[in-house]
Amino acid sequence: MIFFSKSYRQYSDEQLMGLIRKGDASSFDELYKRYSHRLLHFFYRMLNGDEDKAQDFLQDICLKIVEKADTFNPEGKFSSWIFTIASNMCKNEYRSMRKRISMDNETIDRNYVGPEKAIEEEIDHKNFCDYLYKELYELGYDKRSVFLLRFQEHRTIKEISQILGCAEGTVKSRLFYTTQLLSNRLKVFR
Amino acid sequence: MKTRDSKPNKECNRVENLLIQKSQDGFLQPEREGIEKHLEGCESCRVFRERVMSFYDSLAVPANSHLKPNPEIRKLAKNRLKQVRPSSNRRFRMIKKFLHDLIKFRIPVYQAALGMAVCLIVILFLNRHHVSKQSRMMGQIESYRNYGHADDVLEHIDLFHSQKIGRNIVEDSLLFRILVVPEYKHTYQKNDTVSSQLL
Numbered sequence: 301m302i303f304f305s306k307s308y309r310q311y312s313d314e315q316l317m318g319l320i321r322k323g324d325a326s327s328f329d330e331l332y333k334r335y336s337h338r339l340l341h342f343f344y345r346m347l348n349g350d351e352d353k354a355q356d357f358l359q360d361i362c363l364k365i366v367e368k369a370d371t372f373n374p375e376g377k378f379s380s381w382i383f384t385i386a387s388n389m390c391k392n393e394y395r396s397m398r399k400r401i402s403m404d405n406e407t408i409d410r411n412y413v414g415p416e417k418a419i420e421e422e423i424d425h426k427n428f429c430d431y432l433y434k435e436l437y438e439l440g441y442d443k444r445s446v447f448l449l450r451f452q453e454h455r456t457i458k459e460i461s462q463i464l465g466c467a468e469g470t471v472k473s474r475l476f477y478t479t480q481l482l483s484n485r486l487k488v489f490r
Numbered sequence: 491m492k493t494r495d496s497k498p499n500k501e502c503n504r505v506e507n508l509l510i511q512k513s514q515d516g517f518l519q520p521e522r523e524g525i526e527k528h529l530e531g532c533e534s535c536r537v538f539r540e541r542v543m544s545f546y547d548s549l550a551v552p553a554n555s556h557l558k559p560n561p562e563i564r565k566l567a568k569n570r571l572k573q574v575r576p577s578s579n580r581r582f583r584m585i586k587k588f589l590h591d592l593i594k595f596r597i598p599v600y601q602a603a604l605g606m607a608v609c610l611i612v613i614l615f616l617n618r619h620h621v622s623k624q625s626r627m628m629g630q631i632e633s634y635r636n637y638g639h640a641d642d643v644l645e646h647i648d649l650f651h652s653q654k655i656g657r658n659i660v661e662d663s664l665l666f667r668i669l670v671v672p673e674y675k676h677t678y679q680k681n682d683t684v685s686s687q688l689l
Binding site: 336 | 574
């Protein structure tokens with residue numbers, strides 16, 4: 301029987317989605333294997349390093365893949381479709397977070413030590429990552445999502461514009477601004 | 491040669507934009523050559539390129555990350571998939587299982603129903619066999635009736651109800667002679683007792 305079993309690794313993401321539409325659970329397994337880590341990290345970075353929330357968002361997006369498989373256009377790219385959903389989820393979360401903050405009159409706790417104060421500390425890759433993430437969490441949704449899609453997910457400008465539903469020029473300017481900003485803030489690690 | 495302190499010009503902006511927009515292997519040959527040439531003479535852009543590369547390195551999903559998807563998520567989504575989209579294979583398996591259970595009498599309701607169905611088939615078969623025998627007799631009587639002059643005889647002796655026709659070849663041939671051959675008919679008309687004698 302093992303000789304007749306399908307090797308789902310050979311299938312593209314789009315073909316796997318076609319099989320999911322027909323109710324093939326093994327196709328979902330393969331897609332989950334390919335995207336669960338990436339999506340979890342994307343949510344984790346987008347949601348200020350909140351692991352529980354990132355897990356909740358991953359669960360929601362997995363259910364959306366199953367329930368809304370019919371809305372996926374087989375001629376499009378699955379990765380673009382899934383990251384569009386993911387960034388929309390984050391956008392909604394940002395909106396509700398903003399509402400909560402304004403209602404409760406709370407401020408985000410940013411009790412991290414700036415890089416200037418840590419100059420004397422040992423500067424290594426881990427420190428750089430930590431500071432990069434902290435700087436990243438200070439950025440707004442638009443800049444953060446553009447930055448993560450470019451440098452974490454390796455999406456092209458065109459794909460990012462499709463995912464976020466904005467012009468390529470807007471993506472380029474946001475990306476340029478964010479990269480320059482982070483580059484300047486993290487100068488100390490040079 | 492430019493130094494990092496020198497003021498970035500338009501070319502620096504163009505190179506920085508390219509470094510941000512495209513990954514290392516995404517440059518066209520003339521772009522790559524142009525960037526390399528510029529980077530040789532511009533330290534600030536070299537620093538910027540290193541920074542961009544470090545973003546890629548820092549943000550890449552590490553293989554041994556502490557962050558792992560909750561295994562329950564996969565199970566939950568798969569169960570949902572089974573609910574929302576039952577596959578054709580799954581339906582086929584269900585039908586197969588149902589038939590298997592039926593044959594193995596694992597479903598008691600169907601055991602009784604199957605018994606009743608078998609009884610019904612037997613009754614229908616027997617009934618049909620009985621009807622066919624009766625209809626054969628009726629057919630034979632009808633053939634005698636075609637000889638119109640024998641009607642009164644048939645009515646008189648009530649052959650059908652006494653089941654005299656179709657039981658015995660000798661009796662049948664005797665009746666045929668009485669009913670069909672004219673001399674016998676004549677005899678019958680003369681003598682009322684002939685039929686009772688013959689029968």
